[in-house]
Amino acid sequence: MNLTADLQKRLQNKPILLMTHLVLGYPSLEVNREVIRQMAENGVDCIELQIPFSEPMADGPVILRANQDALNRGIRVADCIQFAADIVQEFPQVNFLFMTYYNIIFRYGEEDFIKGAAEIGIKGFIVPDLPPEEGESYLSLSKKYRTAPIMFFTPTSTEERMRKVEKMGSGFIYCVARKGVTGKKTAMDDSLARSLNSYRSATSLPLAVGFGISSREDVAMLEGKADMAVIGTATIRLVDNQGPAAVGPFIAELLGH
Amino acid sequence: MNQANSKRGYFGNWGGAFIPEVLHQTFTELNEAYLRVRGDETFWQEYVDLMANYSCRPTPLTFAENLTKHFGGARIYIKREDLNHTGAHKANNVMGQGLLVKRMGKKRVIAETGAGQHGVATATMAARFGFACTIYMGEEDVARQRPNVFWMEKLGATVVPVTDGSRTLKDAINEAFRDWVASMDSTHYVLGTVCGPHPFPEMVAWFQSIIGQEARKQILAQHGNMPAAVYACVGGGSNALGIFQGFMAERAVELVGVEAGGKGIDTDHHASRMTGTRAAAGVAQGYKTMFLQDDDGQMLDTHSIAAGLDYVGISPILADLGDSGRVRFEAATDREVIEALELTMRTEGIIPALESSHAFVQAFKDAPEMNPHEAIIINMSGRGDKDIFTIAHAFDDPSWKKFIIGRAQEYRKSSGE
Numbered sequence: 031m032n033l034t035a036d037l038q039k040r041l042q043n044k045p046i047l048l049m050t051h052l053v054l055g056y057p058s059l060e061v062n063r064e065v066i067r068q069m070a071e072n073g074v075d076c077i078e079l080q081i082p083f084s085e086p087m088a089d090g091p092v093i094l095r096a097n098q099d100a101l102n103r104g105i106r107v108a109d110c111i112q113f114a115a116d117i118v119q120e121f122p123q124v125n126f127l128f129m130t131y132y133n134i135i136f137r138y139g140e141e142d143f144i145k146g147a148a149e150i151g152i153k154g155f156i157v158p159d160l161p162p163e164e165g166e167s168y169l170s171l172s173k174k175y176r177t178a179p180i181m182f183f184t185p186t187s188t189e190e191r192m193r194k195v196e197k198m199g200s201g202f203i204y205c206v207a208r209k210g211v212t213g214k215k216t217a218m219d220d221s222l223a224r225s226l227n228s229y230r231s232a233t234s235l236p237l238a239v240g241f242g243i244s245s246r247e248d249v250a251m252l253e254g255k256a257d258m259a260v261i262g263t264a265t266i267r268l269v270d271n272q273g274p275a276a277v278g279p280f281i282a283e284l285l286g287h
Numbered sequence: 288m289n290q291a292n293s294k295r296g297y298f299g300n301w302g303g304a305f306i307p308e309v310l311h312q313t314f315t316e317l318n319e320a321y322l323r324v325r326g327d328e329t330f331w332q333e334y335v336d337l338m339a340n341y342s343c344r345p346t347p348l349t350f351a352e353n354l355t356k357h358f359g360g361a362r363i364y365i366k367r368e369d370l371n372h373t374g375a376h377k378a379n380n381v382m383g384q385g386l387l388v389k390r391m392g393k394k395r396v397i398a399e400t401g402a403g404q405h406g407v408a409t410a411t412m413a414a415r416f417g418f419a420c421t422i423y424m425g426e427e428d429v430a431r432q433r434p435n436v437f438w439m440e441k442l443g444a445t446v447v448p449v450t451d452g453s454r455t456l457k458d459a460i461n462e463a464f465r466d467w468v469a470s471m472d473s474t475h476y477v478l479g480t481v482c483g484p485h486p487f488p489e490m491v492a493w494f495q496s497i498i499g500q501e502a503r504k505q506i507l508a509q510h511g512n513m514p515a516a517v518y519a520c521v522g523g524g525s526n527a528l529g530i531f532q533g534f535m536a537e538r539a540v541e542l543v544g545v546e547a548g549g550k551g552i553d554t555d556h557h558a559s560r561m562t563g564t565r566a567a568a569g570v571a572q573g574y575k576t577m578f579l580q581d582d583d584g585q586m587l588d589t590h591s592i593a594a595g596l597d598y599v600g601i602s603p604i605l606a607d608l609g610d611s612g613r614v615r616f617e618a619a620t621d622r623e624v625i626e627a628l629e630l631t632m633r634t635e636g637i638i639p640a641l642e643s644s645h646a647f648v649q650a651f652k653d654a655p656e657m658n659p660h661e662a663i664i665i666n667m668s669g670r671g672d673k674d675i676f677t678i679a680h681a682f683d684d685p686s687w688k689k690f691i692i693g694r695a696q697e698y699r700k701s702s703g704e
Contacts, residue, residue, distance in 0.1 A: 084452065084585040085571045087461050088307045088468070094451055107583045132305060133570045137584030159305045159573070182308035186471070191311060206309055209469045 033125060033153045033178045033201035037236045037257065040075055046249060047258035048285060049076035049238055050265055051129065053096040055105030056082070059113050061274050065265070068278035070121040073285055075258065076238075078156060079117075081110045081130035088158040092263045107138055115150035127180065127201075129156040135168070144171045154178030154201045162198040169198055180204050183229045183237075185221075192232035202236040202258060205229050207243075226255045249284050259284070296485025299610055300568070301576050301603030304484035313471040314484065320391050321486045325493065330390075334383050338497065341415070342372040342382065346498075348505035348664070353634040354651075361515060361657035363650065364664045365637065366502045366530060375640065375669030376498060376526040377408040381477060383494030385412040388475045395419040395474040399463045401428055401456035401522075402594035402642070403435025404669060405479035410444035412477075420444040423462040425455040428594055434676060453588050456598050460572050480523025481602035484573035488604050492528045499533020502664055515661040516541040516653065519668065520645035521616070522558070522595050524602035526668035531614065541615060543653075544605060545645040547591030548618030556590035560601040561609045561616035576603045592621035592681055593641035595669075619648035625681055627651055628671065640669035641677065 031039070040047055050069050052062055069077060082097040082105055089097065118126050128147055135143045135157065147155070154177050160168060162181065172179040178201025183192050185208060196203060207222055229237055239252055240260030249259045261284065268276050296302045306314055324330040338344040347370065351363040368376040381398075388396060396418045400406030406422040413420035422439050426448040429436055439446050452458035460483070467476045481488045481495070506514050517534055519527035521544040534540040549557030560566040560577045569578040571586060579587045579599045591597040608614040619627075627647040632638055639647060643666070650665045657663070671678055679687040 085457065085461055087464050087572070090465070091451070098452065101585060131571075133578075133580070133584040136570050137567070137580070137582070158307050159570070161304070161306060161308060161311065164303050164305050184309040184311075186309055186312040188312065195308070209309060209471070 032176065034235060036125060037075065037202060041236070041257060045253040046256065047075040047236075048073070048249070048281065049078060049240075049258050049260045050074050050281070051078040051080060051260070051262040052265065053080045053082060053093060053100055054110045054113060055100030055103060056096040056266070057099065057269070058103070059105075059109070061269065062113070063117065064274040065269060065277050066117055066121060066124075068274060069281055070124050072278045072281035073287070074124060074281060076125040076127060076153075078127050078129040078262075079110070079114055081107060081128060081134050083131040083134055085133075086131060090263065092266055096266055107134060111146060111150070114147075114152060118151035125153045126151070127154045127156055127178075128152055132157050132160040140167055141171055144168070144175050144177060148175035148177050152177065154180055156180045156204060158182070162195060172200075178202075182206060183232070185209055185225050189228065189232060192229065196233035196235060199235065202238045203229065203233055204260070205237050205239045205256065207239050223255065246283055246286060250286065296489070298488075298604045299607035301574070301606040302485060302488060303570075303575050303603075305570050305573050305575070306484050307468060309468050310471065313467070316391070318486050320387060321490050324387055324390060330386065334386055334494070335497070337382055337386065338379065342378050343370050344497065345501040345505070346370045348502055348509060349637070350509065351635050351637075354631065357630075357634055358651065358654040360654040360659065362510065362659065362662040363654060364506060364509070364514070364662055365635075366498060366664055366666045368498060368526060368666060368668050369639065369643070369670030373404070373408045373411050374673050375404045375408070376495065376529060377405045377479060377669070378411070379497055379529065380479065380491045380494045380525060381405070381408040381412045384475070384477045384490075385416050385418075388418065388477075389416060391475065393418075393473055393475045395421070395470070396477050397421045397423065397463050397466050397470070397474055398477040398479060399456065399459035400424050400435075400479065401459070401597060402674075403428065403432040403439070404595060406439050406444070406446070407435050407442070409477050409479075410439040410442035413444060414442045421466065422446045423449050423459040423466070425453070425459050426450050427454040428456070428459070431594060431677065434673070455589075456594075457572065457586060457600075464573070480525040481528050481604060482523045482572065482574060482576070482600055488574070488602055491525055492532065492602075492604060495525050495529025496532040498526065498529035498666065499531060501533075502530055502666075503533035506662060506664060510662045512662065513537050513540050514664045515539075515657060516543055516650075516663045517666070518543045518545060518646040518650040518663065519666040520545050520593075520596060520642050521561075521601065521605060522547070522593075522598050522642065523600070524605040526666055528602060528604055530664070530666040531608075535613070542608070542613060543649055544609075544614050544616045545649045546616060546618045547589075547593060547596035547645060548620040548623070549590040549592070551620055552618050555587075557618065558589035558591045558597050558599070559618040560599075561606070562618040572600060574600070574603055576600050576606045592624055593645065594677075595640070595642040596645065617649045619645040623648045628678070637667070638671040639667050640671045640674060641681065643668045644671070
């Protein structure tokens, strides 16, 4: 089943889906594994596995430092892929995606990377510094290996731009709830509601909404307006402050369980 | 310029615009504004007039008679970008973008800076045009370049030390982009060099082409002929592209770009992308070029005695000119740079910046082998006297140290420590 169909099937039984995120190797692959277990057992639908990059231009301070810390501890791209291969086997109920910056893919070899990821069961890729205009080969390889290249809608996207971009993507659309980098609070206000309306009318793909979501209220607000809530920086902060065991209860609470 | 690839913003294999989707609209508007002024002759005239009135342009082409005699080869000419207001070629790009910002109707500018030259130039431009101004600067550079931080703040800019990554120029660029993705409605990012996403390489090269336009006229007037070679240091590459453009079409003029050889290109401590073996094709900071990176694609730490050359990437335009052989790349070590600086000061009474001194190194290697009827031009991108802390440190000057220690003791006493 492709990613879009899987998400639509899940939506028949849930008011909203949840995608979480972590930086591989931060604070360690062992902790990553435990965090993923907590997420999976509490009903997370998708997990972004971020492969660290030394120049994470679109990330805010928390994820930026997690990238650096992981690299300082010596994480390599090959370690990330091996870890992902194990995790996908261990938690078949979750859709795993790679999130990284384009240089990691480019340097590894685009076809080797996408083919290799597809073979271990990765469902798609989120690459924030690769607009479709620069991603011709990435998009055609994604088609070839049946992985989903996730596209972005943002508050600055014109309707024309959204219609162009959504045709090139699959899986779901990553909707940026506000301008700026990851990790800052988003006001759940009228302007967000207006953005979500215009996002909805521009595509039939599921809408995932991220950037600054951290509470049950944030998630509840999105029910009926979006298809999937994205939690990024909040779980990294949680693991930093309270350890991996706090993740399960946090996820359950977000989903109102 | 060689725009072989049909895709916009590509120079051979290099360039492009690898930008987050949230900046798509901002770049669309920037491209439109840039193309409008590019096609508007009155804009260029306004720019030239402003630079004449505010920044001492045209800068002289100085015949270095004593250096010429010293080496006994080619006649050595020096293009004096050091005589720009704020002391370096950076002013050209910054004032040009300032005029563009005025036309776009934005009220705030942000910039990255390494050594501080581009930051000081941007803060100066912002003061002149009445823009709010924030400068991102790696924490390590803030510590190394305190006098420039002082001037930026006095000129009214907010200087934000960047504490992430290697805390140098590339991290300041990342941080400026992070500001921009939230502030693009009111803010223009004044990128300081011929790097980054399209249209920056092309646009900054255009503003800097004023150097080459002048130098071409000046060498014909003074020497009567085209030069045999033109030398420029290459960090991002803006001063080099600026002067090279005046001679690009003259195939007989050799164009020589000199990179930071640091402690030697065989060591891990340099910033040479086109010479040496540590660079590879990559995509970062919004563009594709040769980056100093490891096998995984992680950027490497770089080193140079000259903070302005201490950078992982190189202009996509220069990478292409290197591929085609139009530009010859060389590297100068920190030690060679100090020797060339010392010789230039003693023989000509001219103080090049440490960055610019890299170009002097290679010119001094080549000049003695050349015919006395030939001429060469060295682009002196900036002046060294305002970097007195860095240069005095590099010379390990005992009387300077004594002065600093004395001044520190005075401050300690007066602050009651």
